Amino acid sequence: xxxxxxxxxxxSLTEHLAELRTRLIRSIAxxxxxxxxxxAFIEPIFAMLSRPLEKVLPPGTSLIFTSYPEAxxxxxxxxxxxxxxxxxxxxxxxxxAFVAPGLYEHEKKWALPFIVFSSxxxxxxxxxxxxxxxxxxxxxxxxxAGRDLKLLPSVSEYFxxxxxxxxxxxxxxxxxxxxxxxxxxGVIDARMLSKNRKYAIxxxxxxxxxxxxxxxxxxxxxxxxxxxxLYEISIFLVALIGKRRGSP
Numbered sequence: 267x268x269x270x271x272x273x274x275x276x277x278s279l280t281e282h283l284a285e286l287r288t289r290l291i292r293s294i295a296x297x298x299x300x301x302x303x304x305x306a307f308i309e310p311i312f313a314m315l316s317r318p319l320e321k322v323l324p325p326g327t328s329l330i331f332t333s334y335p336e337a338x339x340x341x342x343x344x345x346x347x348x349x350x351x352x353x354x355x356x357x358x359x360x361x362x363a364f365v366a367p368g369l370y371e372h373e374k375k376w377a378l379p380f381i382v383f384s385s386x387x388x389x390x391x392x393x394x395x396x397x398x399x400x401x402x403x404x405x406x407x408x409x410x411a412g413r414d415l416k417l418l419p420s421v422s423e424y425f426x427x428x429x430x431x432x433x434x435x436x437x438x439x440x441x442x443x444x445x446x447x448x449x450x451x452g453v454i455d456a457r458m459l460s461k462n463r464k465y466a467i468x469x470x471x472x473x474x475x476x477x478x479x480x481x482x483x484x485x486x487x488x489x490x491x492x493x494x495x496l497y498e499i500s501i502f503l504v505a506l507i508g509k510r511r512g513s514p
Contacts, residue, residue: 289360296356300349308341311348315428318400319419322408329421336422347429351392351436355385365451376450384443391439392432399431399488403479427479434477438493445500449507456505459497466497 304311316329331337350357358381366377411417448454459466474490 286364289364293353293357293360296353297346297349300352301345302349303352304348305341305345308345311344312341315344315396315425318396319404319408319424321401322405323417323419324411327417329419329424331421336420340422340425343429344425347432350433351389354388355381358384358388365447380443380447384440387439387443388436391435391437394439394492395431395435395489399435399478399485400428402488403485406485407479431477431479435489438473438477438489439496441493441496442500442503446503446507449504454504455508456501459501459504463497467494470494470497 319329331340359377362377362380408417445454445459449456470493471486471490474486474493478485478489
């Protein structure tokens with residue numbers, strides 16, 4: 267009996283690993299497709315993402331590159347990042363499909379809302395960074411230029427920062443989705459989130475300090491404020507899940 271059970275467990279683990287590999291391969295393939303689509307429009311994407319910096323540069327100043335392959339590899343990294351955003355609905359579907367077998371039947375119906383809202387929050391976080399945080403942050407950083415200090419931004423350094431911020435803001439805005447998922451698998455509940463609110467506030471401000479490229483409090487609060495709101499939304503959604511699970 268024990269030997270048979272061990273074999274079943276081993277087989278189940280092997281099957282899960284095989285499924286995980288399949289999901290990862292499909293997700294990578296989706297990112298590759300997204301990369302190809304993004305690279306076809308890389309010049310307008312480059313121009314759009316350069317705009318927040320160009321608005322604060324002195325007249326006659328532009329982004330520069332100091333080595334032959336720098337601009338090329340910057341285009342590749344930018345296209346890869348955009349490919350991740352393009353493929354995000356499919357990637358999120360693959361994540362859901364992998365974890366769905368462990369959920370109750372009525373919880374599996376959350377697949378479409380999970381995919382839609384996860385994608386919206388991911389893209390919405392990046393848009394928030396681009397529209398709200400970027401102008402204030404780059405204006406602050408450019409303010410250090412003067413008569414004795416000239417701003418000559420490198421294309422690789424600028425877009426490395428932009429990519430980090432876009433992905434960081436997108437991931438940070440997934441907070442309610444992550445909390446709902448943790449509630450569905452029974453790791454957290456609304457009471458736990460409410461009880462640990464003060465620690466969550468501390469973590470959110472630390473995260474805001476890490477993600478924002480400037481040390482000033484204003485820009486950090488620009489990110490912390492929506493994250494605090496998303497945390498409160500998470501508590502509400504997790505409480506709603508708890509009520510529905512408790513209902514007959």
